[in-house]
Amino acid sequence: MQKFTRVDGVAAPMPMINIDTDRIIPARFLKTIKRTGLGKNLFNDIRYTPDGREIADFVLNKGPYRKAEIIVAGRNFGCGSSREHAPWALLDFGIRCVIAEDFADIFYNNSFKNGILLIKLPAAVVAKLMDDAEKGSNARLTVDLEKQEITRPNGETVKFDIDPFRKHCLLNGLDDIGLTLQKDAKIKGYEATASSQTPWLVPPH
Amino acid sequence: MATAKTLYDKIWDSHVIDVQDDGTALIFIDRHIIHEITSAQAFDGLREAKRTVRHPELHILVPDHNVPTANRDKEIENEESRLQIDVLKQNAIAFKLPYIELNDVRQGIVHVIGPEQGFTLPGLTLVCGDSHTATHGALGALAFGIGTSEVEHVLATQTLIQRPSKNMRITVDGALPRGLTPKDLILAIIAKIGTAGGTGCVIEYAGKAIEDMSIEGRMTVCNMTIEAGARAGLVAPDQKTFDYIKGRPMAPKGALWEQAVAFWKTLPSDAGARYDKEVTLAVSAIEPQVSWGTSPQDVLPILANVPNPADIADEAQRRSVERALHYMGLKAGQRLTDIHVNKVFIGSCTNSRIEDMRAAAAVAKGRKVASSVYAMVVPGSGLVKHQAEAEGLDRIFKEAGFDWREPGCSMCIAMNGDMLQPGERSASTSNRNFEGRQGPGGRTHLVSPAMAAAAAIDGHLTDVRKFL
Ligand code: SF4
Numbered sequence: 001m002q003k004f005t006r007v008d009g010v011a012a013p014m015p016m017i018n019i020d021t022d023r024i025i026p027a028r029f030l031k032t033i034k035r036t037g038l039g040k041n042l043f044n045d046i047r048y049t050p051d052g053r054e055i056a057d058f059v060l061n062k063g064p065y066r067k068a069e070i071i072v073a074g075r076n077f078g079c080g081s082s083r084e085h086a087p088w089a090l091l092d093f094g095i096r097c098v099i100a101e102d103f104a105d106i107f108y109n110n111s112f113k114n115g116i117l118l119i120k121l122p123a124a125v126v127a128k129l130m131d132d133a134e135k136g137s138n139a140r141l142t143v144d145l146e147k148q149e150i151t152r153p154n155g156e157t158v159k160f161d162i163d164p165f166r167k168h169c170l171l172n173g174l175d176d177i178g179l180t181l182q183k184d185a186k187i188k189g190y191e192a193t194a195s196s197q198t199p200w201l202v203p204p205h
Numbered sequence: 206m207a208t209a210k211t212l213y214d215k216i217w218d219s220h221v222i223d224v225q226d227d228g229t230a231l232i233f234i235d236r237h238i239i240h241e242i243t244s245a246q247a248f249d250g251l252r253e254a255k256r257t258v259r260h261p262e263l264h265i266l267v268p269d270h271n272v273p274t275a276n277r278d279k280e281i282e283n284e285e286s287r288l289q290i291d292v293l294k295q296n297a298i299a300f301k302l303p304y305i306e307l308n309d310v311r312q313g314i315v316h317v318i319g320p321e322q323g324f325t326l327p328g329l330t331l332v333c334g335d336s337h338t339a340t341h342g343a344l345g346a347l348a349f350g351i352g353t354s355e356v357e358h359v360l361a362t363q364t365l366i367q368r369p370s371k372n373m374r375i376t377v378d379g380a381l382p383r384g385l386t387p388k389d390l391i392l393a394i395i396a397k398i399g400t401a402g403g404t405g406c407v408i409e410y411a412g413k414a415i416e417d418m419s420i421e422g423r424m425t426v427c428n429m430t431i432e433a434g435a436r437a438g439l440v441a442p443d444q445k446t447f448d449y450i451k452g453r454p455m456a457p458k459g460a461l462w463e464q465a466v467a468f469w470k471t472l473p474s475d476a477g478a479r480y481d482k483e484v485t486l487a488v489s490a491i492e493p494q495v496s497w498g499t500s501p502q503d504v505l506p507i508l509a510n511v512p513n514p515a516d517i518a519d520e521a522q523r524r525s526v527e528r529a530l531h532y533m534g535l536k537a538g539q540r541l542t543d544i545h546v547n548k549v550f551i552g553s554c555t556n557s558r559i560e561d562m563r564a565a566a567a568v569a570k571g572r573k574v575a576s577s578v579y580a581m582v583v584p585g586s587g588l589v590k591h592q593a594e595a596e597g598l599d600r601i602f603k604e605a606g607f608d609w610r611e612p613g614c615s616m617c618i619a620m621n622g623d624m625l626q627p628g629e630r631s632a633s634t635s636n637r638n639f640e641g642r643q644g645p646g647g648r649t650h651l652v653s654p655a656m657a658a659a660a661a662i663d664g665h666l667t668d669v670r671k672f673l
Contacts, residue, residue, distance in 0.1 A: 016528075017521055018400060018500055022639040027618045031271065031285035033245035033292050045641045050627060074521065076401050079434065080639060082336040082350035083243060105404065105436055106336060110352035163368075165229045176354070177256070180362045183223055183231060187364060190222045190233055200457035200465045201235050201329055 002115035003173035007096045008142040009069030012059045013133035019073055020080035021107060025089040027081075038085055039092030060093075064137035072126065072133045073100040078107025087114040097143050099150070101126050112166050113176065117145060119160045128152070145171060209475035211372045212441050213407045216347040216472070220330050222364060232367050235329035236346075237359050238315045239266045239302075241289040242620070243334030247357035248296040258300045259363045265324060266297045267305040269314045271620050274583050274610035277308055286621060300360075313586020313612040316340035316554035320424065321588055323453025327442035327469040332359060337554050337636065338437075339430045343423035344450065345442035345472055347407070350431065370436045371481040373406035377414040379488040384670040386564060387422035388556060388634065388653035390414065391429040392494035396504035398484060403435025406482060409474065410440050414488045420449040421560040428555045429636050432501040441473035495541055495666055496638045496651040498529035503638070505541060507656070507668045513537040532640055533648050534628070541666050544650070548631040549580035549661040550643070551607075551654050553617035556634035557585030559592050561654040565634075566598040568658035568672050574606035575664030581608040581623070583615040607661065619644045632660035 029041045047058045054061045060068060071077075071090075077100045078086060087110050090098070097117045111118050121129070132139045132152050142151040145167060150158045168174070180187075194202040210218070223231040244266075251258070258264070271286040281287040290307065297304035305311050311318060315333050319325040319341055327345035332338060334356045341348035355365055375394060381387075395402070408430050415423065423440045430438030440446075447466055450456045457465045492506035503526075505512075511530065514537060517523040530537060535544065551557070551565050562584060574580045582602050584590040590612055593599055599609045616623040617635035625631055625647025634657050635642075638649040650666060659669040 015521075017525055020500075020639045022637070022642050026641050026645065027620050028645075030242050030620065031283075031289060033249075033289060035246050045645050050645060076404075076434070079400060080336070080637065082334060082338075082352055084246075084334075084352035084354060087352075102401070102404065104434065106350055106352060110354065113352065113354040163227060163229070165225060165227050175254075176366055177254070177358050177361050180231060180358065180364055180366065186223050186231070187233070187362065191363075194233065198328075198465075198468060200461045201326070202233070 001113070001173045001175055004096060004115055004117050004145055004170045006142065006144045006146070007069050008140055010064050010067055010137060011070035011072050011129070011133040011139065011141045012065045012068035013130050014059060014071055014073045015130055017074035018076045018079055021078060021083055021086040022080055024078070024086040025083070030083060030085050035088050036092055038089035039094070042089040042093045067094065069094055070097045070099065070141055070143065071095055072129045073098055075101045077103050078111070079104035082106045082110070084110045084114070087111045087116050091116060099126060099129055112170060115170065115173065117143065117170060119143070119150070121158065121160055125158055129158070209477040209479070211474040211478040211480065212345065212409055212439055212472055213347065213370070213372055214478070216328055216330065217369055229366060229368055231364050232330060233364055234332055234359050235263065236324055236331040237264045238319055238324070238331070238333040239264055239356065240270055240315050240333070240335065241268045241293040242270045243353050244296065244356055245289065245292045247353045247360060248300070250357040251360060256361045258302065258360045261300065261302050263363060264302050264360070265305065266293055266302055267312060267315060267318060268293055268307055270614045270618060272307060272613040273621055274613050274615045274623055277611050283622065310587035310591060313589065314554045314557065314614055316428065317557060317585030317589065320344060320420070321453070321586055323450055323456030326450060326456065326465070327446060328472050332365065336431045337428050339435070340424050340428040340554055342427040342430070342438040343420055343440050344446055345440060345469065347437055347439065349437040370407045371405050372479070373403055373408045373435065373482040373484070374480040375408055375410050376412040376483070376485045377410065377488050378412050378485065379414060380417060381414055381488055382491070384493060384655070384673050385491055386653040386655060387418055387425040389491060389494045390488060391426045392496065392504045392651060393491045394486060395429065395433050395501050396494070397486065398433055400432060400500055400502045401434040403430065403433040406435050407437045407439060408433065408435045410438060415440055416443070419560060420445055421558040424558065425555055429501065432636060442469045493653065493656050493669055495656065497533065497535065497541060498526065499532055499638055499640050500529070501636065501638060501651065503529060504651070507541055507666065509541055511535050511537060511539050511541060542668065543665065545630070545665045546578060546632045546650070546660050547629045548625060549578055549657050550583070550616040550631055550633040550635065551581070551657050552583030552585065552615050553635035554585065555636045556654045557583060557589065559589050561634065562589065562593045562598050565654040565658040566601045568655050568662070568669060569605040569607060570601050572605055572662045574661045577664050578661050579608070580606065580661040581610055581616070583610045584612050586612050616643050618642070619647070632657045632666060
């Protein structure tokens with residue numbers, strides 16, 4: 001997994017609420033057996049016309065936002081399906097951080113596992129950052145995970161909370177499976193107890 | 206006395222292997238179902254890291270999302286679909302995992318076949334790379350959707366890293382009125398609590414309406430729990446649950462069965478257990494429900510009118526309603542029963558079990574699909590299809606002009622070629638009406654199987670009660 005320490009980049013404003021995973025990457029693009037290459041279809045149906053031309057109005061089709069690394073979004077971003085293709089598509093496009101009032105559960109988990117930082121902030125703070133994002137290339141945000149701090153274009157800083165374990169994994173690019181396998185003795189202990197107490201569930205390992 | 210626990214607490218506590226200081230837990234996963242869309246990258250990950258599958262017997266692989274619903278004897282035309290299904294099979298062989306073939310009678314939608322095979326049992330943890338895994342909670346299992354990284358994690362370790370959820374209880378009092386189905390109930394619940402109403406929670410459904418409900422109906426309710434933002438849905442196991450499971454191929458047998466039932470009886474929430482959130486609903490006032498917009502909370506009784514944005518004070522809300530009406534091609538304030546449909550889809554893990562087939566057939570019987578409508582019925586599994594055919598339901602559908610198809614996800618997610626064309630409108634028994642869900646530019650109205658059949662006959666959204 002890619003590490004996340006600090007991102008200094010253009011933030012794209014997406015004030016819509018309930019941006020679901022079907023909108024982030026429509027289902028017909030899930031026929032891939034790879035993780036990469038989905039960036040060109042990120043937000044496909046609101047980014048292109050049915051015959052494949054760019055929709056000029058859509059934020060990621062506008063000048064500096066083509067290189068956006070951050071999205072500032074409306075409430076409940078990432079609701080809908082559990083597809084990890086949504087964070088893969090964001091990442092493949094170059095998005096490393098999404099800021100919103102809240103996120104859907106599964107999407108939240110999936111994003112961290114792919115090195116994308118999701119930041120939850122109160123509505124009033126998101127509104128300020130949304131205003132910053134509207135300013136395009138004149139308004140870069142700096143997100144510093146170590147310090148848990150966002151620096152606005154006017155120099156003001158905003159603190160954010162993050163679960164210490166997620167922070168640790170993201171800063172070090174740690175793979176969950178490796179971490180879990182260090183607990184093999186505990187897993188074996190669990191399996192032994194479970195296979196005697198609920199033998200219809202867990203066969204002996 | 207030990208503190209009173211909820212059903213969720215009991216399942217959670219009995220699966221915790223390790224807890225870190227910050228509350229993050231490592232939990233054991235008893236069952237895992239795998240399909241073709243969210244798994245290839247996970248198996249690649251295993252190969253790259255030279256890892257093996259810890260408990261091959263605790264997984265089932267089955268193709269469903271991308272499978273054609275006709276001409277199963279021929280090779281799959283779409284190259285990408287064929288490749289995904291082939292890769293699934295190759296992975297099953299390479300890692301020696303139980304696999305159900307496309308042409309096996311047991312093939313079907315992941316969330317239909319788990320309970321059907323007795324793979325899903327009360328009190329266990331079950332996951333699948335699909336958000337509607339919540340369905341399995343109808344049997345009292347803690348079941349939730351996961352992403353591909355987590356699929357890989359479960360394969361390699363039979364565990365997941367999770368944080369505990371909050372407890373929420375929705376109590377549904379009273380008996381479902383005539384013409385009302387579990388689908389109407391769950392749509393009404395989502396309309397009431399909203400798509401973020403259950404965020405961070407596991408929702409336990411309780412009350413007379415749930416106790417009276419069949420296991421199939423409970424699956425419909427739990428299935429759409431995810432649409433209310435919750436992690437999982439649960440119903441306490443009872444005698445109906447045990448009767449449903451008994452004798453299924455993968456259910457425990459003999460002495461193990463007795464032992465399992467005794468254990469399952471200890472699972473229901475203790476009296477006095479505490480819930481972080483409680484909602485109570487009186488079911489007697491609910492009417493058949495239909496969605497009008499592009500979020501599953503955009504739901505109204507069939508006899509209502511489409512909302513008028515001018516009546517909405519909150520700006521973000523108003524804009525979101527305006528956008529939904531524009532996408533759906535609807536006029537503010539128009540009557541729902543004036544909305545004409547082009548296609549009708551009866552299927553999906555929400556509503557493709559035998560009871561759903563029966564409910565739709567009861568409406569279709571002796572009637573004809575409107576000439577302006579194409580209507581399809583897609584059973585949830587080969588076994589549901591067989592059962593329906595044994596009961597003669599396929600003939601009822603065909604005589605009425607419905608297309609009777611092979612099992613799979615089909616037009617719920619529109620990956621297999623069954624889809625809406627831009628601007629087309631469906632009455633659909635599936636679970637999501639997001640923009641483009643059933644095809645780019647497609648417009649979806651979520652309804653119950655009986656309401657879908659009624660819409661097919663009238664050619665527009667309609668109140669099924671007149672047909673009953
Ligand atoms: S029927 Fe629809 S919701 Fe259910 S598993 Fe298939 S795609 Fe997902």
